[in-house]
Amino acid sequence: MPVKDYSALAQFYSHLMKSIDYKKWANYIFEISRELKREEVSVLELAAGNANVSAHLAKKFSYILISDRSVEMLRQCQDLANSKVCFDMTEIPLKKKFDFAFSTFDSVNYLLTKEKFIKMLSEVHRVLNDDGIFTFDVSLEKNSLRYQKYLNRKGKYLGIKYRQQSKFDPKKRMHFNYFEITFADGSTVEEIHKQKIYEFEEYFRFIDESGFYVRKCVETFSWKDANRNSERAQFILKKK
Numbered sequence: 001m002p003v004k005d006y007s008a009l010a011q012f013y014s015h016l017m018k019s020i021d022y023k024k025w026a027n028y029i030f031e032i033s034r035e036l037k038r039e040e041v042s043v044l045e046l047a048a049g050n051a052n053v054s055a056h057l058a059k060k061f062s063y064i065l066i067s068d069r070s071v072e073m074l075r076q077c078q079d080l081a082n083s084k085v086c087f088d089m090t091e092i093p094l095k096k097k098f099d100f101a102f103s104t105f106d107s108v109n110y111l112l113t114k115e116k117f118i119k120m121l122s123e124v125h126r127v128l129n130d131d132g133i134f135t136f137d138v139s140l141e142k143n144s145l146r147y148q149k150y151l152n153r154k155g156k157y158l159g160i161k162y163r164q165q166s167k168f169d170p171k172k173r174m175h176f177n178y179f180e181i182t183f184a185d186g187s188t189v190e191e192i193h194k195q196k197i198y199e200f201e202e203y204f205r206f207i208d209e210s211g212f213y214v215r216k217c218v219e220t221f222s223w224k225d226a227n228r229n230s231e232r233a234q235f236i237l238k239k240k
């Protein structure tokens, strides 16, 4: 059955993320940007969802452009100082260049093929200034194994009932999140969120094929080097 109320659906997804400490996440992203050593920094956020991270960064940067491929998620954004644009991060329809680009919460794991991943890197490369920084986090196998235990849940929010099932397929290296959502009028939708859980080393190979190099790769929220047993790795890239 078609979804009747996308805005309720987007609010529902933001409810699911309510336990996330976005202030902490924003501070971490800000710390990464400080390497630019500049007063005025123009920022592009990719796959921003409803911009929970940028909401905490709006006062810290001179310009932030928020983007996501879902117009419904963008509609839920709090009013920020700058603009928002709906686009897919593998096809960035912009000419403007930025000093700093970032993406959070394993959004790049939604890029299901190597080709898509490298296309995303090349698009970000095109819109980044020569001395710019691009940072994103990735979810690794250990994170998938952990969350498939915890993200099996059901509940109710704004009259919407939901059931979530989280499953990692180690052979396909795919993580599936199944949602069954029942609206107040009894209509139901099923959504499957698919994420590719690439091997840690694969990211380095993808980046080698792009115009970037890995300046640092640390465990997200820390400055400790990441490895294949980390749950979440933070890539910090510069242009070659």
Ligand SMILES: C[S@@+](CC[C@H](N)C(=O)[O-])C[C@H]1O[C@@H](n2cnc3c(N)ncnc32)[C@H](O)[C@@H]1O
Pocket: 017, 046, 047, 048, 049, 050, 051, 052, 053, 067, 068, 069, 070, 073, 087, 088, 089, 090, 103, 104, 105, 106, 107, 110, 111
């Ligand atoms: C897990 S949510 C994270 C949202 C936000 N970054 C956060 O930290 O709350 C993943 C987001 O990625 C977006 N997304 C997935 N694939 C995308 C793509 N190819 N281009 C742009 N956005 C994408 C989805 O629409 C969704 O808003």
